[in-house]
Amino acid sequence: xxxxxxxxxxxxxxxxxxxxxxxxxxxxxxxxxxxxxxxxxxxxxxxxxxxxxxxxxxxxxxxxxxxxxxxxxxxxxxxxxxxxxxxxxxxxxxxxxxxxxxxxxxxxxxxxxxxxxxxxxxxxxxxxxxxxxxxxxxxxxxxxxxxxxxxxxxxxxxxxxxxxxxxxxxxxxxxxxxxxxxxxxxxxxxxxxxxxxxxxxxxxxxxxxxxxxxxxxxxxxxxxxxxxxxxxxxxxxxxxxxxxxxxxxxxxxxxxxxxxxxxxxxxxxxxxxxxxxxxxxxxxxxxxxxxxxxxxxxxxxxxxxxxxxxx
Amino acid sequence: xxxxxxxxxxxxxxxxxxxxxxxxxxxxxxxxxxxxxxxxxxxxxxxxxxxxxxxxxxxxxxxxxxxxxxxxxxxxxxxxxxxxxxxxxxxxxxxxxxxxxxxxxxxxxxxxxxxxxxxxxxxxxxxxxxxxxxxxxxxxxxxxxxxxxxxxxxxxxxxxxxxxxxxxxxxxxxxxxxxxxxxxxxxxxxxxxxxxxxxxxxxxxxxxxxxxxxxxxxxxxxxxxxxxxxxxxxxxxxxxxxxxxxxxxxxxxxxxxxxxxxxxxxxxxxxxxxxxxxxxxxxxxxxxxxxxxxxxxxxxxxxxxxxxxxxxxxxxxxxxx
Numbered sequence: 001x002x003x004x005x006x007x008x009x010x011x012x013x014x015x016x017x018x019x020x021x022x023x024x025x026x027x028x029x030x031x032x033x034x035x036x037x038x039x040x041x042x043x044x045x046x047x048x049x050x051x052x053x054x055x056x057x058x059x060x061x062x063x064x065x066x067x068x069x070x071x072x073x074x075x076x077x078x079x080x081x082x083x084x085x086x087x088x089x090x091x092x093x094x095x096x097x098x099x100x101x102x103x104x105x106x107x108x109x110x111x112x113x114x115x116x117x118x119x120x121x122x123x124x125x126x127x128x129x130x131x132x133x134x135x136x137x138x139x140x141x142x143x144x145x146x147x148x149x150x151x152x153x154x155x156x157x158x159x160x161x162x163x164x165x166x167x168x169x170x171x172x173x174x175x176x177x178x179x180x181x182x183x184x185x186x187x188x189x190x191x192x193x194x195x196x197x198x199x200x201x202x203x204x205x206x207x208x209x210x211x212x213x214x215x216x217x218x219x220x221x222x223x224x225x226x227x228x229x230x231x232x233x234x235x236x237x238x239x240x241x242x243x244x245x246x247x248x249x250x251x252x253x254x255x256x257x258x259x260x261x262x263x264x265x266x267x268x269x270x271x272x273x274x275x276x277x278x279x280x281x282x283x284x285x286x287x288x289x290x291x292x293x294x295x296x297x298x299x300x301x302x303x304x305x306x307x308x309x310x311x
Numbered sequence: 312x313x314x315x316x317x318x319x320x321x322x323x324x325x326x327x328x329x330x331x332x333x334x335x336x337x338x339x340x341x342x343x344x345x346x347x348x349x350x351x352x353x354x355x356x357x358x359x360x361x362x363x364x365x366x367x368x369x370x371x372x373x374x375x376x377x378x379x380x381x382x383x384x385x386x387x388x389x390x391x392x393x394x395x396x397x398x399x400x401x402x403x404x405x406x407x408x409x410x411x412x413x414x415x416x417x418x419x420x421x422x423x424x425x426x427x428x429x430x431x432x433x434x435x436x437x438x439x440x441x442x443x444x445x446x447x448x449x450x451x452x453x454x455x456x457x458x459x460x461x462x463x464x465x466x467x468x469x470x471x472x473x474x475x476x477x478x479x480x481x482x483x484x485x486x487x488x489x490x491x492x493x494x495x496x497x498x499x500x501x502x503x504x505x506x507x508x509x510x511x512x513x514x515x516x517x518x519x520x521x522x523x524x525x526x527x528x529x530x531x532x533x534x535x536x537x538x539x540x541x542x543x544x545x546x547x548x549x550x551x552x553x554x555x556x557x558x559x560x561x562x563x564x565x566x567x568x569x570x571x572x573x574x575x576x577x578x579x580x581x582x583x584x585x586x587x588x589x590x591x592x593x594x595x596x597x598x599x600x601x602x603x604x605x606x607x608x609x610x611x612x613x614x615x616x617x618x619x620x621x622x623x624x625x626x627x628x629x630x631x632x
Contacts, residue, residue, distance in 0.1 A: 027540075028439060035434055035445045042449055042512070045463045048473065065476045115357035123343075124350030130358055137365045139621045143569040143590045144614040145368035147597035147606040148375055151382060152368055185360030209342075215349035244456040246572050251598050262458045275466060282459040293454040297447050300454070304513060305520035 044070065049286070053080050053279035060275050080280035087277065090284060092257055093264040097285075100179045100260055101242040107184045108238050109231055115185075116193025117219045121205055131194075137187040143247070150251050153178055174255045183242065189234045192306070196230035197223060233303040236296070243289060261285040372614060375607035382601040395608035406609065408584045409592040412499060416506075416588065417567040424507045425559050428514030429552075433544075435515070436522045446519070450512040457509055461576035464505040468492050468577075492578055495585035502573050502586060510566070514559050521555030522548065554628060561624040565617055589613045 047070050052060045054076045063069040084090055118124070119131055153172040160169050172178040200223060208218045224231075246262045253259050262285070268278045293300055376395055380388035399406045435446045452460065467473040468491040475488030491501040525548060533543045571590040574580055580587035580595065587595075589609060597606010 028437075031434060031437055031439060035442075038431065038434075039445060039448045042452055042508070045460070045467065045508075046451065046455065048467075049459075049463055061471070064471060064473055065479075069473065111356045111360065114353040118350040118353040122346055122350040122353075124347040127350065130354055133358070133361065133366070137361055139565075139617065140365060140369060140614070141565055141569050141617055143571060143593075144610050144617060145365065145372060146590075147593050147603065147610050148371035149364065149368040150598055151375065151380065151603045151607075152371055154382065181360070182364035185357040185364070187361065187365070190357060215346065215353065219353070240454060244458065246456075246458050247575075247594070250575075251594070262456060265458060265462065278462060278466075282462055286455055286459050289454050289456070290451070293451070294447070297450075301446065301450070301516060304450075304516045307517075 046286075049279050050283050052276065053283040054078070055080075055276060057274060057276045060279070080276040081284070083274070083277045084280045084284065088264060088267045088281075089256065090261075090264070090281065093259060093261045094285070096176075096258060097243060097260040097262075099176065100245070101239060103176075103180045104183050104242040105235055105238050107180070108186055108189060109234060111184050112186055112189035112234065113193045113224065113227070113231065114219065115190045116197050117223055119190070120194045120197040121200075121202065121218075121223070122215060134187045134190050134194075138191060146247055146251070149182065153182070153252060173252050174258060175253075176258065178252050179245065179249055179258075179260065182248075183238075186234075186238060188307075189238060192234055192237075193227070193230055196227055200226055229302075232299050233306050236300055236303040237307060239292070240289070369614070372607045372611050375604050376611045378604045380604040380607070382598065382603050384601075388604065391604070395605050398605065399608055399612065405580075405584050405587060406592055409587045409589050409609075410612075412586060413568055413570060413588045413590075415499065416503060416570055417564055419503055420506060420567045421560060421563050423503075424511050424514060424563050425556075427507065427511050428559065429518045431511065431515040432518035432522055433548075436519055446516070449515055452509045453512045455509070457572045458576055460505060460509045461573045464501075464508075465492065465577045468501050493582055495582045498578055498582060498586045502570075502577065506567075506570070506573060510563075514563065517559050517562075518552070518555060521552045525551040557624055557627045561620055564620050568613065568616055568620070589616075 051070055051072050054072055055063070056075055056077075056079070059074050060069075063074070068074065115130075115134075119127060119134070150173075155170060156172045157168050157170055158172055158175070158177075160167055204222050205218050208222055213221070244262060245260060249260050249263045253263065265278075265281060265285075268274065268281065375388065377390060377392060378388035379391050379394075431449055435442050435449070469475075470488075470490040470493075474491065478486060478488045489497055491497045529547045529551075530543055533547050538546065569590050570588045571594065574586050574588055574591045575594075578586045580591055590613060593606045593609035593613065596602045596609060
């Protein structure tokens with residue numbers, strides 16, 4: 001009796017303990033199984049893209065029915081990439097996209113952070129009106145104004161050099177500035193800056209004012225150096241849409257040498273679709289973004305999370 | 312540096328007979344004025360750009376939709392009253408088709424994408440080794456351009472493409488797929504699948520940041536009371552995610568209503584208008600066929616839909632504040 005209870009008690013305890021243990025472990029295993037399966041789902045098209053960009057067209061189509069579609073096997077070469085460079089001015093497209101992206105993001109950081117500064121830390125007449133405009137424009141998706149905007153920019157004045165004389169003309173179509181200027185000011189960026197700046201103690205401004213600093217100096221020397229995370233967030237959130245612009249340049253840029261990478265893709269569909277070259281082109285324009293993302297993934301993740309906090 | 316050097320010059324120059332130093336009140340007033348000027352100056356570039364490229368285009372969408380404006384035309388736009396609206400709802404079957412397709416797209420994608428996003432978020436919110444890597448992987452399609460994604464899936468959806476060869480493999484040849492994008496009854500569904508695949512990682516992250524605001528102690532307390540994982544989810548997690556949910560639903564809805572790129576790259580609205588959408592139709596009419604006035608009308612209708620969604624969001628989050 002005594003021995004039985006002695007043996008049964010530890011036995012029951014060990015049965016309970018591993019019970020929970022096993023359950024937790026089983027959940028863990030299933031979580032990994034589920035996440036790995038999902039990882040395959042999310043990655044296979046991209047793996048297929050990169051792998052196919054190295055294969056001749058016939059082999060891409062031939063490999064579709066087997067796992068070879070995802071493996072760099074068979075007739076592997078960079079021929080498709082050379083083909084792409086031969087057929088379309090990819091270099092020019094890449095330069096255009098980099099230029100448009102860098103200027104849109106860079107000028108956006110300056111213009112929107114200054115606005116955020118004035119809105120969050122200064123008192124001036126009309127402040128509440130401007131704030132109301134910013135909040136109201138937050139919800140306007142670009143697609144709603146795209147069509148009227150084409151009409152609008154086709155009427156805007158622009159300066160041109162003609163035979164050494166500076167003249168002005170009408171119409172912003174087919175230019176770099178039509179791809180950049182409309183996207184510099186961004187209500188959401190202003191909103192993020194305003195929020196971030198208002199968390200910095202106001203006493204810093206007052207101290208600087210007493211020392212005789214002007215408002216712009218306070219912005220540049222005190223607030224900007226303290227707001228690194230806000231600048232990183234806005235840079236990341238404006239970088240992707242700028243690089244991925246499609247609808248707008250499709251409508252306002254017909255001149256080949258001004259087109260960005262996403263619109264440049266159209267060249268491949270006018271001819272017989274050469275899938276190997278298409279894959280090489282899409283790989284080429286996806287890689288820069290993937291590299292930026294993977295190098296700054298922590299910042300990316302927190303930026304996106306920050307964009308959701310506003311709700 | 313002494314304070315006197317910081318006094319604005321007009322104040323110093325102002326003749327002040329009888330007073331050795333300018334009164335404090337005037338100095339404050341001057342500082343206010345300069346603050347007002349600087350504030351306006353610093354907000355001016357952004358404000359000017361927002362007015363030029365957001366406010367005016369919105370007003371133009373309103374104004375042009377009552378005219379017969381054309382993109383390139385020697386004649387100035389003429390006021391035509393409600394003609395464009397009448398045309399959209401009575402004489403343009405492609406518009407009605409676009410509205411229905413956009414509606415179907417949104418109705419399917421909003422719950423599915425929000426639900427899958429939450430599922431992914433719960434999965435990657437566990438304290439497991441390597442979980443950050445999975446977050447990154449699930450987010451990779453989001454940073455991939457939707458143009459690239461559409462082209463890739465267009466290839467995969469072909470008759471002899473990857474999707475069909477996969478179906479063929481798992482059903483041991485029992486079921487033959489179709490050319491998904493060339494079939495009017497499957498084209499929109501095919502676009503829905505790839506759209507979710509591309510964007511769900513974004514909403515996973517939004518859900519995740521919502522999940523992480525729920526204090527761990529609440530879960531500990533629930534576990535202490537013997538709550539199962541499902542009970543923990545319904546009693547602790549879900550109530551804590553209310554404002555996140557509203558945000559996720561609204562952003563997905565607005566994005567879904569704006570569906571354009573996938574259609575433009577993959578199907579051009581076809582076959583037989585089975586994938587045309589409001590924005591696609593607005594661009595087709597307002598830009599490609601140069602009927603700016605009519606295109607503005609369609610844009611305006613789309614805008615009203617977005618406004619309704621935004622107002623619903625206001626209403627849902629109002630009681631919280």
